[in-house]
Amino acid sequence: MDNNFLERYAKLIVKSGINIQKNQILVISSPIECAFFTRKIAEIAYKEGAKDVVINWGDELFSKIRFLNAPEEVFEEFPDWQKEFFLSYDKKGAAFLSISASDPEIMKDVDPERILKYTRTRSAALAEHRERMMSNKNVWSVISVPTKAWAKKVFPNLSEDEAVDKLWEYIFKAVRADKEDPVAAWEEHKNNLKNRMDFLNKNNFKYLKYKNSLGTDLKIELPQGHIWLGGSDYTPEGLEFIANIPTEEVFTLPKKNGVNGTVVSSMPLNENGSLVENFSLTFKDGKVVDFKAEKGYDTLKNIIETDEGSCYLGEVALVPYDSPISNLKTIFFNTLFDENASCHLALGNAYPVCIKGGENMSKEELEEKGVNSSFSHVDFMIGTEDLEIIGITSEGKEIPVFKNGNFAF
16 A cells, blocks of 8 residues: 555545535544544544544444344334434534445345345435435535455455555556546546536437447436536535545436336446346336346345335436546446446436436425435446447437447547
């Protein structure tokens, strides 16, 4: 691990990712294994003017013990104090940073129904907090740090220490912390993404048609007033932040009932410590009507059946096959990285900010516009080297968007 890169990465997170403001509170949700880096972020945040830093520690090893041994009713209740923890900091205008780093298969021996029950309970309790994040009412960002179990999954032929060092090296490359001035590098990167967004927003496509040799043959309708976003986001007050570090995508939302055809996964999906591999979904009028998986079928079933909206799509994201993370030719078993190496879709909740005026609409108004609502939001990867995407305008004009896995413009 290069300490110079480590310092640059931490500063990038605080100054560009969170864009911490003077006297603002920073809430960090972190695995205990990432404690040393979490403390470094906290130190930099204080130096940059944060009023306070609050750390919400997580322990996946204990979580596994709990899932395996606790009585069933534990997963049907969510403590009021945990709900109040998030809501109280929401109202204080806090920024929220999440460190995504888990053992991709830690929950493989846990009954998927227990995880589903907990997911539903937690999601329902934190619905207001989640809606604030997805409407950008609070600053938020997701980043990652290597852990031993995760690194060994990515690099199984290396020793534990070598695997961790290798994963650090790849993360530094992916987040541009290996550049002399990562903040400046990100400014250039955001401008490049803006050019993609401008093209897509200018053409205002009504449909996108996807095809590749894996068997994907999918038509996605985009709602009237949809907006393509990417790179950075803004709060209603105009404060800029980067929600995902790294990010290579431009994204929007589909029309809830406007998805038809079949899509095939191109990478494994790590969902709550369980892997889903080689799966496909078939849609009719927006809804998943059939699905298959070589591995993790029950986990995929629970994702789809989380609630009424989890069987519909909530996100459409475009990522070129020839991009920094994809060119590392590595499956990370971590959605934050894998989704930024591949075009992807998401089952579940849509981002209201992806439709004109959506951040100020009620749930009913969003529904009328064709915006999906769900307690969940699960990204899965579909990009391939031969992916073709055709954009169709409301006048019926067909314009190539992707050719041979990359942007055609």
